Amino acid sequence: MSSIELKPTDRRLKGDLSVPGDKSISHRSVIFSALAEGTSVITNFLTGEDCLRTVEAFRLMGVNIEQEGNKITVHGKGISHLSEPSQPINFGNSGTTARLMSGVLAGLPLFTTVYGDESLSKRPMDRVIQPLRMMGAEIHGREGDSLLPLAFRGKKLAGTRHELTVKSAQVKSALLLAGLLAEGETEVIELGETRNHTEMLLPEFGVDLHVEGRSIKIRGGQKPSASNIKVPGDISSAAFFLVAASIVPGSELVIRDVGLNPTRDGIVKALIDMGANIEVQVHTHIGSEPVGDIVVRHSRLNGMTLEGELIPNVIDEIPILALAATQAEGETIIKDAEELRYKETDRIEAVVETLSKLGADIQAREDGMVIQGGTPLNGGTIDSYGDHRIGMMGAIASLICDKEVIVKNKECINISYPSFFEDLNQVLN
Ligand code: SPQ
Numbered sequence: 001m002s003s004i005e006l007k008p009t010d011r012r013l014k015g016d017l018s019v020p021g022d023k024s025i026s027h028r029s030v031i032f033s034a035l036a037e038g039t040s041v042i043t044n045f046l047t048g049e050d051c052l053r054t055v056e057a058f059r060l061m062g063v064n065i066e067q068e069g070n071k072i073t074v075h076g077k078g079i080s081h082l083s084e085p086s087q088p089i090n091f092g093n094s095g096t097t098a099r100l101m102s103g104v105l106a107g108l109p110l111f112t113t114v115y116g117d118e119s120l121s122k123r124p125m126d127r128v129i130q131p132l133r134m135m136g137a138e139i140h141g142r143e144g145d146s147l148l149p150l151a152f153r154g155k156k157l158a159g160t161r162h163e164l165t166v167k168s169a170q171v172k173s174a175l176l177l178a179g180l181l182a183e184g185e186t187e188v189i190e191l192g193e194t195r196n197h198t199e200m201l202l203p204e205f206g207v208d209l210h211v212e213g214r215s216i217k218i219r220g221g222q223k224p225s226a227s228n229i230k231v232p233g234d235i236s237s238a239a240f241f242l243v244a245a246s247i248v249p250g251s252e253l254v255i256r257d258v259g260l261n262p263t264r265d266g267i268v269k270a271l272i273d274m275g276a277n278i279e280v281q282v283h284t285h286i287g288s289e290p291v292g293d294i295v296v297r298h299s300r301l302n303g304m305t306l307e308g309e310l311i312p313n314v315i316d317e318i319p320i321l322a323l324a325a326t327q328a329e330g331e332t333i334i335k336d337a338e339e340l341r342y343k344e345t346d347r348i349e350a351v352v353e354t355l356s357k358l359g360a361d362i363q364a365r366e367d368g369m370v371i372q373g374g375t376p377l378n379g380g381t382i383d384s385y386g387d388h389r390i391g392m393m394g395a396i397a398s399l400i401c402d403k404e405v406i407v408k409n410k411e412c413i414n415i416s417y418p419s420f421f422e423d424l425n426q427v428l429n
Contacts, residue, residue, distance in 0.1 A: 003408045004421070006398035008379065011428040012250035012298075019238045019423070021046040021070065021231035022259045023416050024169070024197050025289070027054050027096045029229045030065070031104065031177070032205045033074035034058040034082075038226030040205075042072040045231055048416045050094035057101055060085035061110075076226055079181065084110040088149070091116040093344060093386070093415050095123055096170055098148065102128045103174030106137035107181030108154040115149040119344050119386055125150060127166050128174045135160045135178055135186070159184030159220050167312045167339065169194035172216070180207060182220035190214040194312045195263045200288045204229065232259030232291040236389075237417050239267045239317040241427070243324045244396045245296040246276045252297045253427060260290045266314030268294065270321055274301040274328055303330035303373050311336045316343075319351045319393040326360040327400065328373035338367040344387040344412075354382045354390060358397055358405070379403025388415040395424065 026046040031054060033040035045051065047070050055065050055072065062083035064075040091097045091114055098120060105112045115121070126146035129139050135157040141150040159182045162175050172188050176198055179186025192214075199211050205224040210217040238258045245251035260268075260282055272278055277299035282292035301324060306314065314321065318337060325332035340347040352364040357380045361372035379401045384391030391413045398405035413420050 001409045002411055003406050004395070004410045006395060006405045006407065008402055008404065009399060009428065012248055013241065013245045013253045013427045014251065014429040015427050016254045016256060017241060017423055017427050018256045019233040019241070019258065020048070020417060020419060022234040023048060023050060023236065024096065024195055025201065025231045025259065026051040027100060028173070028197050028201050029231060030054050030058065030072060030074060031100055032201060032224055033226065034063045034065070034076055035079050035104070036076040036205050036224035036226045037078035038076060040074045040076060040226040041228045042074065043070065043230045045070050045072045046234065046416070048414060048418055049092055050097065050415050053090065053092045053094045054097045054101070057089045057091070057097065060087065060089055078223060079108070082108055082110065085112055088113040088115055091120060091148070093117050093120055093412070095120065095344070098123070098125065099128050099170035099174045100177060102132065102139070102150070103177035104181070105152040105154055106132045106135070106139060107157045107178045110154045111152065112154070113149060113151045121148045124342055127168060127171050131162045131171070131175055132178055134162070135182055137178070157182035159186040161187040163189045164191045167192040167194055169198070173198040176202070176209070176216060176218050179218040179220055180222060185217055185219055187215055187217045192309060192312060193263060195261065197261065200261070201229070204287050230286045232286050232289055233257045234416070235259050235264050235267065236316045238294065239320050240392050240396050242267060242271060242278065242294065242296050243320045244399055246271060246299060246301060247324060247327045248399050249298050255294045255296070257291055258294055260292050263313055266310050267317040267321065270304070270306055270310065270314055271324065274304050274324065275299060276301060301328035303328045303332040303371070305333045305335070307335040315339060316389060319347055319389045320396065322351045322355060322362065322369060322371055323393050323397050325371040325373055326355060326362065326375050326377065330373055332371045332373060334368035335365070336367055345385040345390060347387065347390070350385050350387060350390045351393070354394055355397070357382050358401060377401045379405045381406040381408065383408045384410060384412050386412045388412045388417065392417065392420055395420070
């Protein structure tokens with residue numbers, strides 16, 4: 001495990017930046033391409049560790065996948081040609097791989113076993129296992145079949161109507177993938193809106209879906225066809241720079257080609273509500289995903305209450321938003337965010353501990369946190385706890401600390417943003 005020492009700096013963020021490809025879309029692109037018949041080329045693919053776990057899973061199932069930098073070529077042979085892996089599949093730290101692949105593995109006529117790292121082995125899997133069982137899936141795992149490692153005896157599933165009890169794009173996507181492999185129709189009714197990349201991207205692979213309000217219907221037995229996908233920049237990665245430029249005096253940054261899907265842009269909405277100086281220009285669509293440039297300048301921020309429907313839209317950005325809140329005027333309250341407790345770490349505890357160590361006035365609540373703004377931050381030694389978003393939040397915090405910040409266990413940042421420190425250094429002037 002390695003640490004990074006970040007000295008106090010008076011540098012500002014200036015210039016232009018492109019962040020790596022979107023993690024959620026990269027996972028889905030490779031899954032759909034591997035199920036399709038024909039060759040799909042994915043460009044601007046995120047080569048972070050999580051997405052490479054999904055690539056490796058399909059390689060173990062006999063799919064030829066070539067990688068050249070951030071271009072991935074998937075030679076799909078169709079669903080019926082996927083073969084039984086001869087060894088357990090390692091999903092590493094990746095919740096998205098674990099949940100989405102569960103939907104796939106449950107519905108293929110193969111026996112597979114899967115495992116993950118210490119963090120993934122603690123994350124709840126019953127949220128996908130229970131509804132998959134309603135479709136006839138046979139899945140076994142630790143702790144009453146709720147935790148990895150898991151074993152799948154895949155079989156023909158039956159299309160089923162699911163009313164979700166958790167706001168989760170991963171659960172929704174797992175069930176839609178199982179529905180694609182099932183006999184008959186599957187309907188997923190969401191509890192609240194979550195990121196809709198699965199619904200946006202499957203049609204690009206020739207799969208029909210019917211979306212009406214919170215209901216998504218998919219007909220089983222459809223055969224996906226190959227497609228070429230360009231992955232937009234990841235707004236969750238851009239978020240670190242949106243907050244950095246907002247809180248570091250004198251900053252002005254343009255972040256290019258960021259995915260601006262309305263189910264993902266909550267960080268922009270929340271920062272604008274706090275008074276951030278942000279301009280967004282949607283200039284194109286990649287497939288059906290809106291993409292644009294974001295201009296962000298330093299500004300005074302105000303505290304706010306973040307709750308309800310906006311939470312799933314900003315869920316992965318709450319750690320970095322909490323840092324912004326420490327610099328805002330007044331109080332920020334984050335509620336309805338208990339899902340944060342089931343991420344790579346318990347992100348409520350991890351954010352509160354990390355920012356408290358740096359001198360912030362922040363209290364945990366069962367479903368969120370309360371932050372008193374206007375607090376100068378000192379340096380200190382913090383730990384990423386193996387969570388990429390906590391590690392990056394700590395590194396951005398160092399830009400406004402008056403003493404050195406040491407971030408322990410920094411390598412987890414490679415999970416979603418391998419070029420994070422290079423990109424940060426590039427824009428610090
Ligand atoms: O893949 P993983 O580890 O679950 O990644 C995280 C992240 O911070 O990158 C969450 F820890 O993002 C999830 C996100 O929180 C990615 C995701 C997706 O691609 O469908 C959906 C969200 O999770 P959920 O549980 O709300 O569906």
